[in-house]
Amino acid sequence: MELPHLRTLAQARSHLAPLADGAQSVEASSAYERALLDLDRIHGDESPALDADGLTEDRAALYAGALTAIEELTNYGIDALDVELVLAKLEDARALDRS
Amino acid sequence: MYGETGELMRTQLAALLRQYRIAQRLGGPSRWAPDGLASPTEREELGQQIQQYRQTVITWCSRTLQTVQTITFSNVPSRRADPFRPDTEDGATAELVRALEHTRRHSSAPLATIGLLTTPSDNPVVELWRQAARAAALAEHDTSGELAHRLTTPQAQALAGDVAAIAQALVVLDQRYRSIPGWEHLADPGRLGWTALATGLDMSLDQPDYTVDQAGWRPRIKPIRGAPKPGILGVLQAEHNLLVRLKSIPTAMNLRLIVDSQRLLSSHLHPYAERVDPRLASQWQARATTYALVQQQLRNLGGRLGKGNIAAAEAANVLGRLKSVAPGTVIEPRVLDGFQTVFNRVDTRIADIIEEGVTHATLLQRVTLPRVVDTTQQLVHPLRERFIPVAHAADAAVVRTVRDQLRPSAGEVQRATPGRSRADLHAALVYRPTQGVAEREGPRL
Numbered sequence: 001m002e003l004p005h006l007r008t009l010a011q012a013r014s015h016l017a018p019l020a021d022g023a024q025s026v027e028a029s030s031a032y033e034r035a036l037l038d039l040d041r042i043h044g045d046e047s048p049a050l051d052a053d054g055l056t057e058d059r060a061a062l063y064a065g066a067l068t069a070i071e072e073l074t075n076y077g078i079d080a081l082d083v084e085l086v087l088a089k090l091e092d093a094r095a096l097d098r099s
Numbered sequence: 100m101y102g103e104t105g106e107l108m109r110t111q112l113a114a115l116l117r118q119y120r121i122a123q124r125l126g127g128p129s130r131w132a133p134d135g136l137a138s139p140t141e142r143e144e145l146g147q148q149i150q151q152y153r154q155t156v157i158t159w160c161s162r163t164l165q166t167v168q169t170i171t172f173s174n175v176p177s178r179r180a181d182p183f184r185p186d187t188e189d190g191a192t193a194e195l196v197r198a199l200e201h202t203r204r205h206s207s208a209p210l211a212t213i214g215l216l217t218t219p220s221d222n223p224v225v226e227l228w229r230q231a232a233r234a235a236a237l238a239e240h241d242t243s244g245e246l247a248h249r250l251t252t253p254q255a256q257a258l259a260g261d262v263a264a265i266a267q268a269l270v271v272l273d274q275r276y277r278s279i280p281g282w283e284h285l286a287d288p289g290r291l292g293w294t295a296l297a298t299g300l301d302m303s304l305d306q307p308d309y310t311v312d313q314a315g316w317r318p319r320i321k322p323i324r325g326a327p328k329p330g331i332l333g334v335l336q337a338e339h340n341l342l343v344r345l346k347s348i349p350t351a352m353n354l355r356l357i358v359d360s361q362r363l364l365s366s367h368l369h370p371y372a373e374r375v376d377p378r379l380a381s382q383w384q385a386r387a388t389t390y391a392l393v394q395q396q397l398r399n400l401g402g403r404l405g406k407g408n409i410a411a412a413e414a415a416n417v418l419g420r421l422k423s424v425a426p427g428t429v430i431e432p433r434v435l436d437g438f439q440t441v442f443n444r445v446d447t448r449i450a451d452i453i454e455e456g457v458t459h460a461t462l463l464q465r466v467t468l469p470r471v472v473d474t475t476q477q478l479v480h481p482l483r484e485r486f487i488p489v490a491h492a493a494d495a496a497v498v499r500t501v502r503d504q505l506r507p508s509a510g511e512v513q514r515a516t517p518g519r520s521r522a523d524l525h526a527a528l529v530y531r532p533t534q535g536v537a538e539r540e541g542p543r544l
Contacts (some may be wrong), residue, residue, distance in 0.1 A: 017398055
């Protein structure tokens with residue numbers, strides 16, 4: 001993986017982690033965690049460490065950041081279907097978090 | 100495991116101690132059958148068989164006491180001040196070892212053969228002896244020489260106390276069997292009986308540790324196969340199977356899936372437990388919180404070594420089956436206890452996996468990406484490594500969490516008790532039937 005790809009992946013992971021930690025329910029937290037695990041699985045668990053520096057605490061902004069970063073992964077050769085599945089999981093997690 | 104074999108031995112001996120009129124029980128003459136149901140030759144043969152079984156029990160007693168003698172210290176203060184002379188040469192235990200060896204060597208009866216140990220007898224007395232000897236033969240597996248390297252002194256004292264009680268039982272029974280034709284008495288039974296009594300008393304002065312019952316061979320835990328059990332039992336079945344499958348080390352990804360499943364399981368079971376056992380419910384809530392923390396701390400750990408696909412599948416089964424449990428279900432206390440037992444083992448295993456993984460670098464630290472700083476004129480170097488070993492394993496946050504919060508503390512493990520069979524054998528040693536009971540217990544036609 002090239003550095004830009006790694007950076008995008010780190011950004012996606014770093015936005016998902018606080019979403020999981022601050023979720024309203026255990027189910028929603030687990031759903032965000034599963035999305036994060038899926039990202040790692042797609043990348044053969046070669047993901048970089050989380051980088052929480054400069055991250056906002058606004059959950060809407062975190063969600064938007066995660067969404068953008070995950071969508072960007074298609075630019076680095078990641079299968080579009082895999083990306084769509086992660087996005088679907090992220091959407092499910094958000095729905096659980098709001099309910 | 101010694102808990103099972105020792106208990107079987109004590110139970111059979113206690114039953115034998117409650118039997119009087121042995122000659123009649125072996126088919127000798129009685130009020131109801133003046134000529135006897137068995138000839139003297141047949142009774143002598145049964146007597147010889149019993150002596151072989153007894154020899155097996157004596158041999159176990161002798162060998163076990165020799166094994167634990169090195170770490171069993173007498174409570175009697177030694178007169179000698181010479182610290183270079185081992186203290187274990189003196190004291191009641193050492194004397195009992197010598198008495199048992201003397202008895203074993205001076206008996207003409209051979210050890211019971213495999214055939215004798217495994218063939219049930221029609222006579223109830225002989226059958227009790229056979230079971231006791233069989234337990235003694237199996238117990239050799241549990242209390243072999245390797246045991247001495249692992250036992251603590253309080254555990255060894257518990258074992259020596261058991262041997263002493265069994266030796267006393269053999270002395271009492273020896274006197275009661277004197278009417279059997281050709282019966283060979285124990286060599287110097289008085290010495291054996293008194294040294295056994297002294298050892299038992301000496302060992303009971305300290306607090307023996309009955310966790311010795313957990314020592315020895317135990318069958319391998321196997322997965323519960325077959326169709327999923329209905330309702331909550333299906334969840335327990337999957338959780339048990341997860342524990343079995345955790346025998347192999349999971350990859351970091353699978354470990355994170357398993358940790359997530361445990362967090363969800365504890366959290367979902369909490370309301371069910373709250374109705375029946377609030378104490379357990381609070382423990383499970385704390386467990387869910389701990390797993391949430393472990394989950395966070397594992398995000399920055401990775402590694403490809405290991406497998407654990409089946410364990411991850413069982414973890415998924417746990418969650419899948421949990422959804423089928425109706426919200427108002429009342430879970431029986433014994434099922435809740437079953438969950439707690441499996442939880443303790445799963446937690447211990449996961450704690451082991453994480454600690455060993457971090458220490459032996461199968462779980463590695465993910466590398467933080469270099470920052471792009473526009474103000475410097477330097478190039479950003481590409482990453483050469485994705486993972487690095489954790490520098491100080493003991494200081495890793497996840498290791499501290501599993502040590503301090505996840506691993507069940509010793510206080511949560513139920514304190515070992517002497518158990519019913521020990522008290523029962525001690526009671527049987529002084530058992531004497533009343534007249535009425537003796538009449539009723541007499542053989543009938």
